[in-house]
Amino acid sequence: MKKHFWPTKPHQLNTKNDGLITFIDYKSKRFRILYGVIIFLLLVAVLTALLPIGILFLSSYKTTLELYATPFQFFPQLFEFKKIFAVWNEVNFGKYFLNTLIVVIGAAFFAVIINGLLAYGVAIVKPRGYRIAFTLIMASYMIPTVLAIVPLYQSIVDLRLINNYLPLWLMFGANAYYFIIFKNYFDAIPKSLIEAARVDGASELRIFFSIIIPMSKSIIGLVAIFAVTAAWSDFLLPYLVLQNSDLQTIMVLLFLKSSDAQFAPDKLLMLSLISIIPQIVIFFVFQKQITGSTLNSGLKE
Amino acid sequence: MANHATKKNNKYSWAKFKKDFGGWLIMLPGLLLFAFFVWIPLSKNVYMSFFTTIGFDTDQFAGFGQYQRVFNDPEFINALGNTFEYLFWSLIIGFLIPIFLGLLLSETVHFKGFFRISIYLPAVLSGLATSILWAYIYDPNNGGMLNTILQSLGLDPIMWTNDPQLAIPLIVVSMTWKGAGATALIYLASLQSVETTQYEAARMDGASLWTRMFKITLPTILPTISTLFILQIISVMQVFYEPLLITKGSSASMSLLLLGYNYAFDSKYSGTGLGGGGYHSTAGQSAATAVILTIIILGLTAAYFALTKVITRKKK
Numbered sequence: 001m002k003k004h005f006w007p008t009k010p011h012q013l014n015t016k017n018d019g020l021i022t023f024i025d026y027k028s029k030r031f032r033i034l035y036g037v038i039i040f041l042l043l044v045a046v047l048t049a050l051l052p053i054g055i056l057f058l059s060s061y062k063t064t065l066e067l068y069a070t071p072f073q074f075f076p077q078l079f080e081f082k083k084i085f086a087v088w089n090e091v092n093f094g095k096y097f098l099n100t101l102i103v104v105i106g107a108a109f110f111a112v113i114i115n116g117l118l119a120y121g122v123a124i125v126k127p128r129g130y131r132i133a134f135t136l137i138m139a140s141y142m143i144p145t146v147l148a149i150v151p152l153y154q155s156i157v158d159l160r161l162i163n164n165y166l167p168l169w170l171m172f173g174a175n176a177y178y179f180i181i182f183k184n185y186f187d188a189i190p191k192s193l194i195e196a197a198r199v200d201g202a203s204e205l206r207i208f209f210s211i212i213i214p215m216s217k218s219i220i221g222l223v224a225i226f227a228v229t230a231a232w233s234d235f236l237l238p239y240l241v242l243q244n245s246d247l248q249t250i251m252v253l254l255f256l257k258s259s260d261a262q263f264a265p266d267k268l269l270m271l272s273l274i275s276i277i278p279q280i281v282i283f284f285v286f287q288k289q290i291t292g293s294t295l296n297s298g299l300k301e
Numbered sequence: 302m303a304n305h306a307t308k309k310n311n312k313y314s315w316a317k318f319k320k321d322f323g324g325w326l327i328m329l330p331g332l333l334l335f336a337f338f339v340w341i342p343l344s345k346n347v348y349m350s351f352f353t354t355i356g357f358d359t360d361q362f363a364g365f366g367q368y369q370r371v372f373n374d375p376e377f378i379n380a381l382g383n384t385f386e387y388l389f390w391s392l393i394i395g396f397l398i399p400i401f402l403g404l405l406l407s408e409t410v411h412f413k414g415f416f417r418i419s420i421y422l423p424a425v426l427s428g429l430a431t432s433i434l435w436a437y438i439y440d441p442n443n444g445g446m447l448n449t450i451l452q453s454l455g456l457d458p459i460m461w462t463n464d465p466q467l468a469i470p471l472i473v474v475s476m477t478w479k480g481a482g483a484t485a486l487i488y489l490a491s492l493q494s495v496e497t498t499q500y501e502a503a504r505m506d507g508a509s510l511w512t513r514m515f516k517i518t519l520p521t522i523l524p525t526i527s528t529l530f531i532l533q534i535i536s537v538m539q540v541f542y543e544p545l546l547i548t549k550g551s552s553a554s555m556s557l558l559l560l561g562y563n564y565a566f567d568s569k570y571s572g573t574g575l576g577g578g579g580y581h582s583t584a585g586q587s588a589a590t591a592v593i594l595t596i597i598i599l600g601l602t603a604a605y606f607a608l609t610k611v612i613t614r615k616k617k
Contacts (some may be wrong), residue, residue, distance in 0.1 A: 020518055045420050052431075057447065120327060120328075125320060144534065145338065146539060151345035173330070233428060254427075269434070282425075283425045
């Protein structure tokens with residue numbers, strides 16, 4: 001998988017020997033023109049993907065008047081970098097940022113530990129009747145959980161967990177997608193290793209923490225990254241649960257500001273920009289793990 | 302469960318019991334959370350849909366009363382139609398693009414990493430933030446980006462998402478922008494599993510590029526195409542954030558899931574706002590809507606599996 005990213009030596013068309021079109025085809029001029037078309041189309045795709053993010057950046061630095069002005073200007077007349085801090089201070093973003101960090105870290109922790117243990121049980125321990133649990137979990141992968149938001153909200157109210165981070169953390173412990181990622185990984189771990197520990201009298205919990213976890217650092221990292229990104233973006237349950245503004249997360253703030261007519265449109269765009277910058281940073285730091293996981297999964301039938 | 306098993310089987314050893322008991326103990330926290338966050342709420346929803354409600358609590362058994370109410374509500378019928386319209390446009394606009402992008406990506410030898418990472422990026426961004434961005438781009442009022450550009454060119458403004466004909470296709474465009482790159486990488490993974498020897502054999506037989514593509518490439522990735530087809534159907538039937546934020550829940554873009562949510566939490570519907578609750582609460586209608594949507598999704602999934610079964614049998 002690694003060789004597909006950042007190739008170690010420069011690849012050339014006349015050595016390309018895999019895929020649909022190879023160096024044999026590229027001997028003809030027609031195919032070399034086709035390759036140019038492929039690169040051109042991909043550049044168009046990249047531009048399409050990145051342009052709206054660029055628009056967000058440039059528009060958030062315009063004044064409200066500039067947003068309305070014709071003729072349309074791509075660039076803000078006055079690029080004041082400080083504006084990002086002005087908006088940050090105006091909405092007291094630091095508070096929301098901290099709250100979001102608390103939610104995100106807790107969510108990643110429970111996403112890893114709880115789904116990991118569950119997958120370990122299903123993939124490796126396989127106690128009697130484990131298939132029932134497996135089937136139920138897989139069924140929840142197909143059925144959208146947003147559909148059950150009303151009874152869930154009601155249960156949270158009944159347990160007096162409104163204005164509490166606990167439900168937001170624990171929700172990530174019941175995620176069928178993370179469970180499947182863990183299970184696929186654990187399925188490939190050689191059984192002999194675990195049998196040996198079991199013969200030595202180690203408990204299942206001990207095997208999990210002393211053998212499985214050290215072996216699974218990469219997959220744990222991956223699930224943690226996914227959980228961090230997802231918890232950062234999560235909006236519906238935080239909006240319903242966090243009614244006290246001192247506890248609210250960035251996404252709740254963003255939603256409330258988006259329906260606040262008093263909040264200027266350029267500031268709303270700036271706020272959207274601030275709220276996705278951490279996601280962009282995380283993505284660029286962990287790009288290989290994130291895109292690599294998609295490539296590795298290959299979505300087996 | 303482990304205790305139960307010990308009685309049934311005489312040969313059941315202490316070691317086996319320890320393994321079973323330990324296994325279920327390890328799975329217990331996860332199972333409890335799945336029960337609390339998924340299984341119980343889903344079952345409660347079904348139960349609730351057969352009752353009248355006070356606030357969020359069930360009151361009296363109503364049989365199919367809530368379902369009748371829902372089907373007599375023009376807003377529900379509208380949202381039902383819209384949801385299938387989302388499905389239609391997402392298959393037209395969003396289904397082929399990732400396959401095409403995956404094919405292009407698998408043939409490049411230059412800037413591989415750059416192409417892959419750039420087109421994947423929109424997928425990791427918060428849907429709330431990107432929806433606010435698209436709301437600005439499409440805004441039909443003064444200050445919307447596309448209309449400002451049109452006016453600068455001396456053209457008449459377009460109603461964009463305020464136009465009932467355009468609302469859903471435009472929302473689907475924004476969804477495709479966000480999701481297509483990530484999906485293309487799944488196709489890329491599948492394309493990389495095609496054996497090079499297959500292509501070589503075909504080339505020896507003098508097969509053209511198109512023959513190779515239609516006889517080797519596409520048949521090999523067909524299982525992936527088919528799986529992603531049903532996954533896309535399942536996910537687009539649950540469109541929620543985009544109509545909520547891009548069009549502020551206008552009736553031309555209202556989806557079933559958003560309507561179901563509104564029935565429960567929007568004060569517009571008989572005063573059952575957040576924290577509040579009126580006697581004639583519409584929480585039961587919300588439950589019925591959620592059950593109907595689940596049935597539609599399960600029905601489409603079942604139809605898909607039946608169809609793929611028939612097709613694979615015919616091939617044999």
